[in-house]
Amino acid sequence: MTVRHNYDQELEQLRKSLLDMGNAVAGAIEEAVTSLAKQDVDLARKVIEFDDQVDQMEIEIEDKCMLLIARQQPLARDLRIIGTGLKITTDLERMGDHAYDIAKITLSMVNQPLIKPLVDIPRMAQMAQKMLKDSLEAYITLDISLAEQVCLSDDEVDNIYHQVFRELLTYMMEDPRTITQATQLIFVARYLERIADHATNIAEWTIYLVTGQRRRKK
Template identity: 50%
Template sequence: MRSTLEAQLKDLNTDILRMGQRVSEMIDNSVLSLARQDVALAQRVIDADDEIDRMLIAIEMRCLQVMALQQPMARDLRTVGTGLKIVTDLERMADHATDIAEVTLRLEGEPLIKPLIDIPRMAALAQEMVRAALDAFVEEDESAARAMIARDHEMDALYSAVFDELVEMMEQNPQVVRQATYLLHVAGWLERIGDHATNLGEWIIYRLTGELSDLNT
């Protein structure tokens, strides 16, 4: 029984890691499609959302089967419960990446009002946070999870910089309001991805310690 449970938990970790890597790719490609105005790449991001949904359902089913058939206790049960929470946050990140890709389609053929600088930085930071969270999950590293959560302040600072710059542009030139509003949404979605990454960290800490705290302050 114990060896079977351990094997199933290992498979669960593998599935979650694969889903997280796919979501990280979507984040990168969504902002890359916007910066390059590459509608084909944007469409691939949008199409990938269905794949993420299928991954979510498969992992949820695996978690439920483990709970029903193996009846895990204590930390093992927290591992399964954490898996359910983590994939929910990953799926929401994928939704936000899809939202960004859809902006690329809406702005097709329209020159960008400014070179994208801080928005790609936000995307890179979001990917780093997701990867760090997944590494902490697999390696059972509480300190790494806490260090990742602390980086959310960097994301907030980048969002504030984007917000201030775009608002100033809109105040100075009403003709840019439409596109600037879309870019504000993009920055907001990336900031939300950062929040979901901190959620991953909080659930990882719960898995390891049994304590759940709101560290996204």
């Protein structure tokens, strides 16, 4: 077995580790929003406890990247593969943090009747999760078209966020008793908007990996 073959296997393992981390984070996001909608304390606590595992995944992937750089001294495209791996794991870890933040809000709102049925927030969560899964698929398959579609989807998530913000602001103006919960829900929407931004980052890093060119979509 050649040195190059071993190296290619290590690079493939790096990509698999990123995919595993991404899938785990996507699950945490879904569970966090579900815990909020259903006021499920146990599920929220599960998401909070899982955050340590996400942090550990980040550390392990960073260690793999640093070892590859130290041992192989990669150049050109190989270096881009490792460099984008480092960037993507940071985005994934921050998404995990936002799932944690949403779960914490669930705990702070326990036993409080929701001031409105949650419609747009779960829709934002579904869109952000799809963007994450599509960005990871683009990264694994090196699909630039799919990566560009993820970038375009970010505008729609932004639009929903602004709609949620305006609606909740109206609730606060009409009834000051809703201010605390409405503010918390605005934070949830903001966290989901940021998750979509991180998914966009992954798509942009994929474009860079394939083309060697940095292209910012917004």
